[in-house]
Amino acid sequence: MFTSVPGARLYWKLEGREGARPLVLLNSIGTDMDLWDPVLPLLRARFRLLRIDTRGHGASTAEPGDFSMQLLARDVLAVAHDAGIDRFALAGVSLGGMIGMELALARPQQVEKLVLVCTSATMDAAAWNDRIAKVRGSGMAAIADLAMGRFLSDELREENPALYETVRRQLVTMDPQGYAGCGAAIRDMDLGARIGGIAAPTLVVTGTRDTSTPLEGHGEHLLARILGASHAELTAAHLAPLEAPEALAAALIPFLEG
Incomplete structure (x- = not known):
């Protein structure tokens, strides 16, 4: 299905049982x-799953430009409306978690629970500005090695080279403007000083192999500032749903059903 919003056309899928608890799943940049594919078989019988390609990613198209976290949050609300879902839990990886935090602050009446997977409320703006410039000037190949070095661990690359190559191919063939636009949202986000206002029960998931948003300096900031937030640590790099799907589901399911 597609939802048209100003400046973008958003692709989404709704799966699972009618009447089951809605769970929105958001991807990383x-x-x-x-x-989320490896985790779906572990979730589908329990939840009504709404997956969304972030604007400029996957099958979602977007006009070039700098996006904002507020814009990306409105995209999720537009899709949820079209899917007939008013209140929902949300699990987001990296950028998806940032969008989730923005949504939980803007629409506390709609976000019932929040799962923040390998994400942060504060990132290095200068580093992201440099990455955006490289992508806009030279295309996705300019940052592919950097991104892949953080996305997946060396251990997974050795154990599952086919998965590693699939993720890399998807990265280098994506729309550079979509990546750059979402990169601008990360660069410009102002969540750090605001996340104390998140009221939704929150689970912070960190990866011991994650060099982008590890517990130290990132996850610990979320845990210290989001009231009552709980923590789960996985043996995974940044893309935990690919690297540790069973462990992620084992943390996520009791939290959402509790």
Whole structure:
């Protein structure tokens, strides 16, 4: 299904049982909804799953330009409306978690629970500005090695080279403007000083192999500032749904059903 919003056309899928608890799943920058594929068999019988390709990612198109976290949050609300879902839990990886935090602040009456997977409320703006410039000037190949070095661990690359190459191919063939636009949202986000206002019960998931948003300096900031937030640590790099799907589901399901 597609939802048209100003400046973009958003692709989404709704799966699972009618009447089951709604769960929105959001992808990281540089990936699409397939990021959640290994976890779906563990969730589908329990939840009504709404997956969304972030604008400029996967099958979602977007006009060039700088996006904002508020814009990306409105995209999720537009899709949820079209899917007939008013209140929902949300699990987001990296950028998806940032969008989730923005949504939980803007629409506390709609976000019932929040799962923040390998994400942060504060990132290095200068580093992201440099990455955006490289992508806009030279295309996705200019940052592919950097991104892949953070996305997946060396251990997974050795154990599952086919998965590694699939993720890399998806990254280098995506729309550079979509990546750059979402990169601008990360660069410009102002969540750090605001996340104390998140009222939704929150689970912070960190990866021991994650060099982008590890517990130290990132996850610990979320845990210290979001009232009552709980923590789960996985043996995974940044794309935890690909690297540790069973462990992620084992943390996520009791939290959402509790």
